[in-house]
Amino acid sequence: MNLAAATLAELRTLLDTKKISSSELVDFFRARIEKHNPKLNVYLTVCDPESAAGTGPLAGIPLAIKDNFCTKGIRTTASAKLLDSFISPYDATVISRLKEAGALVQGKTNMDAWAHGSSTETSDYGPTLNPWDTTRVPGGSSGGSAAATAAALAPAAIGSETAGSIRGPASWCGVIGVKPTYGRVSRYGVIAMGSSLDCPGPFSRTIEDSALLLQIIAGKDPFDATSAEEAVPDYTAEMKKKRTFTIGIADEYLEGVQEDVRKNFDQTKKELEKMGHTFKKISLIPPKYSISVYTILQRAEVSSNLSRYDGIRYGEKRTAFTAEAKRRIMLGTYTLSHGYYDAYYKKAQQVRTLLIEDFRRVFRDVDLIMAPSGPVTALKLGEFEKYPFFGEIMDVLYEPGAIAGLPAISIPTGLDSNSLPIGMQFMANYFSEGALLDIGYQYEQETGFHGISKQLIDRYA
Amino acid sequence: MKYPYPIIGLEIHVELKTKSKMFCQCSADYFGKAPNSQVCPVCLGLPGALPVPNKTAVEWTIRIAQALGCTVPERSKFDRKHYFYPDLPKGYQISQYDEPIGINGRVAISDGIERKEFRIRRVHIEEDTGKLIHKGGETLIDFNRSSVPLVEIVTEADFHNSGDVKRFLEELQVIIRTLDVANADMEKGDMRLEPNISVLYLEKGQKWDGKTFPKYKVEVKNINSFRFAKMAIDYELERQTKLLENGETPVQETRGFNEKTNATVSQRTKEDAHDYRYFPEPDIPVMVFGKSYLERIRQSLPELPTPRAERLVAELGLRFQDAFLITRVKSTADLYEMLVAKMGKDKSQKIANHIVNRKVDVTAPVEEVVSAMEALFAEKNADPALLEKAVADVCAANGKVVTDYKNGKQQALMFLVGQVMRQMRGQADAADVTAALRKYLD
Ligand SMILES: [Zn+2]
Numbered sequence: 001m002n003l004a005a006a007t008l009a010e011l012r013t014l015l016d017t018k019k020i021s022s023s024e025l026v027d028f029f030r031a032r033i034e035k036h037n038p039k040l041n042v043y044l045t046v047c048d049p050e051s052a053a054g055t056g057p058l059a060g061i062p063l064a065i066k067d068n069f070c071t072k073g074i075r076t077t078a079s080a081k082l083l084d085s086f087i088s089p090y091d092a093t094v095i096s097r098l099k100e101a102g103a104l105v106q107g108k109t110n111m112d113a114w115a116h117g118s119s120t121e122t123s124d125y126g127p128t129l130n131p132w133d134t135t136r137v138p139g140g141s142s143g144g145s146a147a148a149t150a151a152a153l154a155p156a157a158i159g160s161e162t163a164g165s166i167r168g169p170a171s172w173c174g175v176i177g178v179k180p181t182y183g184r185v186s187r188y189g190v191i192a193m194g195s196s197l198d199c200p201g202p203f204s205r206t207i208e209d210s211a212l213l214l215q216i217i218a219g220k221d222p223f224d225a226t227s228a229e230e231a232v233p234d235y236t237a238e239m240k241k242k243r244t245f246t247i248g249i250a251d252e253y254l255e256g257v258q259e260d261v262r263k264n265f266d267q268t269k270k271e272l273e274k275m276g277h278t279f280k281k282i283s284l285i286p287p288k289y290s291i292s293v294y295t296i297l298q299r300a301e302v303s304s305n306l307s308r309y310d311g312i313r314y315g316e317k318r319t320a321f322t323a324e325a326k327r328r329i330m331l332g333t334y335t336l337s338h339g340y341y342d343a344y345y346k347k348a349q350q351v352r353t354l355l356i357e358d359f360r361r362v363f364r365d366v367d368l369i370m371a372p373s374g375p376v377t378a379l380k381l382g383e384f385e386k387y388p389f390f391g392e393i394m395d396v397l398y399e400p401g402a403i404a405g406l407p408a409i410s411i412p413t414g415l416d417s418n419s420l421p422i423g424m425q426f427m428a429n430y431f432s433e434g435a436l437l438d439i440g441y442q443y444e445q446e447t448g449f450h451g452i453s454k455q456l457i458d459r460y461a
Numbered sequence: 462m463k464y465p466y467p468i469i470g471l472e473i474h475v476e477l478k479t480k481s482k483m484f485c486q487c488s489a490d491y492f493g494k495a496p497n498s499q500v501c502p503v504c505l506g507l508p509g510a511l512p513v514p515n516k517t518a519v520e521w522t523i524r525i526a527q528a529l530g531c532t533v534p535e536r537s538k539f540d541r542k543h544y545f546y547p548d549l550p551k552g553y554q555i556s557q558y559d560e561p562i563g564i565n566g567r568v569a570i571s572d573g574i575e576r577k578e579f580r581i582r583r584v585h586i587e588e589d590t591g592k593l594i595h596k597g598g599e600t601l602i603d604f605n606r607s608s609v610p611l612v613e614i615v616t617e618a619d620f621h622n623s624g625d626v627k628r629f630l631e632e633l634q635v636i637i638r639t640l641d642v643a644n645a646d647m648e649k650g651d652m653r654l655e656p657n658i659s660v661l662y663l664e665k666g667q668k669w670d671g672k673t674f675p676k677y678k679v680e681v682k683n684i685n686s687f688r689f690a691k692m693a694i695d696y697e698l699e700r701q702t703k704l705l706e707n708g709e710t711p712v713q714e715t716r717g718f719n720e721k722t723n724a725t726v727s728q729r730t731k732e733d734a735h736d737y738r739y740f741p742e743p744d745i746p747v748m749v750f751g752k753s754y755l756e757r758i759r760q761s762l763p764e765l766p767t768p769r770a771e772r773l774v775a776e777l778g779l780r781f782q783d784a785f786l787i788t789r790v791k792s793t794a795d796l797y798e799m800l801v802a803k804m805g806k807d808k809s810q811k812i813a814n815h816i817v818n819r820k821v822d823v824t825a826p827v828e829e830v831v832s833a834m835e836a837l838f839a840e841k842n843a844d845p846a847l848l849e850k851a852v853a854d855v856c857a858a859n860g861k862v863v864t865d866y867k868n869g870k871q872q873a874l875m876f877l878v879g880q881v882m883r884q885m886r887g888q889a890d891a892a893d894v895t896a897a898l899r900k901y902l903d
Contacts, residue, residue, distance in 0.1 A: 068509075069509075070502075070507070070509045076508065088507070089507070090502045090507070092509055187509075187511060188509065188510070188511050189502075189510070190509050191509045192508075192509065195744050196743040222513065223511060223513060224511050224513070225511065225513045225514065225744060225745050226511075226743075226744060226745070303738075304541055304552075304553060304738070306552075307543060307545070307551065307553055308506045308550060308552045309552075310545055310547075310552050312602075313550075333738065336543075336738035336739075336740050337736055337738060338736045338738075341738075341739070345740055349741075
């Protein structure tokens with residue numbers, strides 16, 4: 001079998017039956033990284049993990065970790081030169097849980113600096129290239145983790161999303177990405193972007209792998225006061241429930257979407273209808289409000305969160321912040337300034353409450369909401385700046401759900417006319433990650449994701 | 462003819478003596494510890510670290526707020542207060558802005574003749590900062606104190622002389638110690654005072670309306686004792702009055718008190734006033750206290766010193782001065798009431814006299830204090846033969862105590878006095894017993 005394409009479950013069997021050792025597995029992926037990373041720029045740091053003789057479900061299996069997760073003894077930069085020499089003295093809760101499950105850190109993946117971006121082009125270490133077409137970006141901010149999963153430079157990966165940073169790159173790289181409910185997965189040790197929005201989540205090539213990873217990282221964390229008390233269900237069982245869903249479709253999510261993506265949306269809808277699911281039109285508060293709310297809250301929180309890099313520690317001055325971070329710090333500082341707080345931040349929080357109510361209303365009628373994971377497929381390097389319009393539609397697709405803290409999944413549903421992957425996203429009510437895995441698994445069982453991930457891995461021998 | 466009228470409001474910080482810090486598990490007991498030995502990612506403000514509030518610290522702040530007569534709303538939240546300073550590792554301090562733990566309180570001080578009330582504007586909880594150490598041209602940072610729980614108490618501008626401030630601070634210290642939530646030691650920095658001082662000129666015979674304030678106010682920092690608090694305020698009032706008399710308006714600024722010169726010096730003027738950019742701390746959910754939870758805390762509050770003194774005066778007819786002194790330390794007041802219950806209300810003033818005049822050691826074990834007190838009340842003219850026998854018996858039975866006494870331990874004698882008094886069933890005078898024992902032993 002092709003070890004590169006093996007799922008976590010298959011690797012577990014290979015390791016348990018001693019067909020392969022953990023160190024061989026690590027070496028195998030390291031060799032792939034050495035071969036492909038110089039071109040793709042997926043990893044910022046490649047580790048030399050000591051394989052522990054653990055017994056957990058991930059014992060001996062290496063994973064790619066987004067570089068905004070603190071990893072003990074390993075350089076952690078969030079792709080920002082300001083943290084170029086920061087070696088974290090502690091593990092993020094997600095990392096310690098993965099380690100308890102036996103996982104190894106294969107390396108730290110590239111991202112937009114401080115997670116400020118949707119392409120990895122704002123990384124202070126250069127962009128990650130999309131393995132499907134290296135003239136294109138992988139999406140962001142978790143572009144490195146998505147690309148690592150797609151090109152099999154790791155069996156699976158961990159990323160984080162504030163609004164679209166998991167769903168976006170998952171769709172552009174043709175893999176699965178899960179953005180859990182806010183609070184479902186601990187943020188402790190994740191370099192903060194928008195504290196009231198950030199959600200860690202997995203990337204994988206099968207739904208089962210995402211279910212396994214989510215199972216390990218989800219749950220109340222005494223080190224994160226905003227982590228949820230809700231019991232964590234058995235996601236693998238949830239995945240296999242074969243529920244029949246009522247799926248909502250909002251016109252707002254389809255405006256300005258590229259033709260190939262739109263066609264794929266209709267195609268996916270048909271496939272799901274054939275499987276017994278029904279669709280229902282829904283209407284939401286106009287997304288322009290979500291976009292304003294998101295921009296204000298996120299910039300305010302960014303300006304505050306980045307104030308700890310005060311030039312005294314970490315070996316760099318605040319001048320080491322690059323353009324995007326500076327822009328966000330300035331805007332956020334402005335909105336929090338004396339006399340502006342009520343007009344901006346406070347009002348945004350009030351509108352946020354209305355948006356949450358609106359989603360609660362919608363989820364009384366439907367189980368899931370389906371939308372394209374992006375209005376377009378992967379853009380060329382540098383193209384982002386040329387299409388501010390796409391950016392806005394992208395915002396429409398991610399930001400309402402993100403500010404409400406809803407869970408979502410992006411799955412690969414086809415290729416466009418340029419052979420670039422297309423992704424569809426499903427959003428669900430709070431803590432309904434199980435339903436998202438269920439719909440994804442049903443689709444996977446039915447279509448095998450049209451063999452998308454295998455096509456790419458075959459190209460990266 | 463106008464006269465100067467001082468207007469003073471206080472901001473007091475009290476460090477709680479909780480086991481762990483405000484937002485992490487590190488020990489909050491940093492005094493005398495090696496620099497940066499009580500730190501973790503949270504109190505160092507490392508990337509990704511998150512604060513988790515200390516429930517005990519929140520509860521103790523509620524206790525303080527309730528004891529100061531505040532309303533404790535059922536909802537309270539944390540906010541971030543931003544400013545850059547090397548001892549503030551996150552670039553913001555987690556504090557409370559518009560929804561503090563306690564609001565609208567009142568504290569009374571009394572000297573038995575006059576009772577004065579001062580309004581408390583708010584009581585909130587926040588985290589302390591690290592400490593800068595200036596050494597050999599270098600500045601070092603010790604983060605041991607970073608994130609130690611700090612309660613801020615803000616009064617209304619209800620003070621008009623330095624004496625009241627000093628008495629209020631003493632009362633506050635006694636209240637907080639009675640609650641057993643902080644050491645409140647000003648010399649050690651457990652309790653810090655920042656008064657806001659200004660002077661208003663009023664027409665002769667005119668009373669202050671309580672809402673007209675001068676165009677400026679001066680905040681004074683670095684005050685490390687009650688005595689210095691009085692000195693700093695007096696100095697500042699004199700300085701400001703002189704300026705005003707010369708037709709100048711004092712500058713709105715922060716000044717530091719210098720213990721060597723007993724003067725205040727300018728530290729920071731209004732021009733560098735901060736915009737703290739407060740906003741709700743997104744890392745900590747809003748706190749909602751149940752009615753029953755708040756009521757349970759209220760029920761558990763000990764009786765506070767001044768109300769207790771007033772009760773002792775009312776119930777026992779005690780002199781206020783004695784009641785006041787006895788109630789300054791909770792254990793002494795408890796002991797006093799126990800003795801009165803045991804020995805009778807008719808002896809309450811005499812018992813008080815003995816305590817106030819230090820005739821008994823109130824820190825000694827309770828039984829000994831009781832015997833010693835009984836001894837003080839015992840009748841005179843005991844049978845010398847019986848006394849001699851009792852002395853001999855007690856000394857024979859307490860060889861170790863006798864040795865202790867011979868080795869210079871004066872307390873041992875008090876114990877023996879108590880024992881002899883007991884054997885004499887109170888039929889002896891303490892002074893006689895003491896004399897008999899001394900004679901027997903020396
Ligand atoms: Zn700590």
